[in-house]
Amino acid sequence: MNNLVTPPERQAKMQLYDGRMLAWSEWGPVDGLPVLFCTGAGMSGWLGFGASDLPGLGLKLIAIDRPGLGLSDAHPNKTLSSWVDDMREFIQVNDLHDVLAVGFSQGAPFAFALAGRSLVKAIAIVSGQDELAHPRVRPLLHPDVEGMIAAVQQDAMKFEQHFSQMATQEGLWQLIIGMSAQRDRALYESDTLGEAYQRALKEGFSQGAQGYARDLANALGSWPVELEDITVPVDLWYGGLDTSTVHSPDFGAILASRLPNASHTVDPEEGGSILWTRSYDILAKLKSHVSIT
Known part of the structure; x- marks a missing residue:
């Protein structure tokens, strides 16, 4: 693989207090500043990013x-609030400090939930x-x-059941490709990133579609955190060529106006x-929000 994506350097599991197993993948120095990566829709943690950047920045991607x-x-x-509970336990058990987070695509509400409960020092929404x-x-x-939002509001359980019965790894991959601009499609369909992305989806659906369907219902519903109350720094990153209908429809403009401590970058050359x-x-910008003593 090229330097955009590399296989996980380490993988681990832990048992939560309620008996469930929680798994994750890591890149970067073991003693690096922890960055929790909230992945996109239906994905395992196999697909990371920035592996070649992490050692120089002293960061560990989790x-x-x-x-x-x-x-x-x-x-x-599972709700966004139960996710916060799981991550609080994960941070405590692994004795993590000055934790940062990145939320990509559908991972955004999960990163916002962590910021809203002050579990992290700063987040990047990409x-x-x-x-x-x-x-x-x-x-x-x-x-x-809009139709999906209406369906969740009318009957979230029915919506979740419907998607859990119809969603597949291949169907989600084709949806991602179909919504992507040409710039993104060329990268997603490359041998390197494409193979890693599809492996992450295959692993994400290894237990069936229920996990993805529950995430989708939670992400499309009302979030349990008021963005206006989030005080930690939030870096918003969007590509002006992004054509996905499920990403922010105005490239984060309304998000930026709702967040008290946001920076907003829209790169017109990216997707x-x-x-x-x-x-x-x-x-690098995410790390700049943490003062290392």
Whole structure:
């Protein structure tokens, strides 16, 4: 693989207090400053980013398999709040300090949830999903996405059951490719990134589609954290060429206006794959929010 993606350098599992197993993948120095990576939709933690940048920055990337995805046991009542509880336990057990987080695509609400509960010092939201049910955002949505929001609000359990019965790894991959701009498609369909991305999806669906469907319902519903109350720094990164209908429809403009401590970067030459093409800039800016003593 090229320097955009490399296989995990380490993989581990731990047992949570309630007996569930939580799995993750790591890149970078073992003693590096921890960066929790909230991956995109339906993905295990296999697909990381910025591996060649991490040693020089002194960062350790930790990509969690969310419950029900990859090797992490399902949570019977998974919510964004239960995710925060799991991550609080993970941070405590592993004695992590000055924790940072990155949320990519559907990982955005999971990163926002960590910031809203002050578990992290700062977050970067990259090609992130917006709070699509928010009244300022909803009028900007593609009709198909608006229909999904309406279905979740009408009956979230029915929506989840429907997607868990119909969603597949291959179907989600084709959806991602179909929504991607040409710049992103060329990268996602390359041998290197494409193979890693599809492996992460295959692992994400290894227990079936239920984990993905629950994440989708939680991400499309109302979030349990008020973005206006998040005081930690939030770096918003978007590519102006991004054509995904499930990312922020205005490239983070409304998000930036709602967050008290946000920086907002829209690169007109990049697309949704900016996570890999500008990984150093994203990670370096994120680290700058932490004072190392």
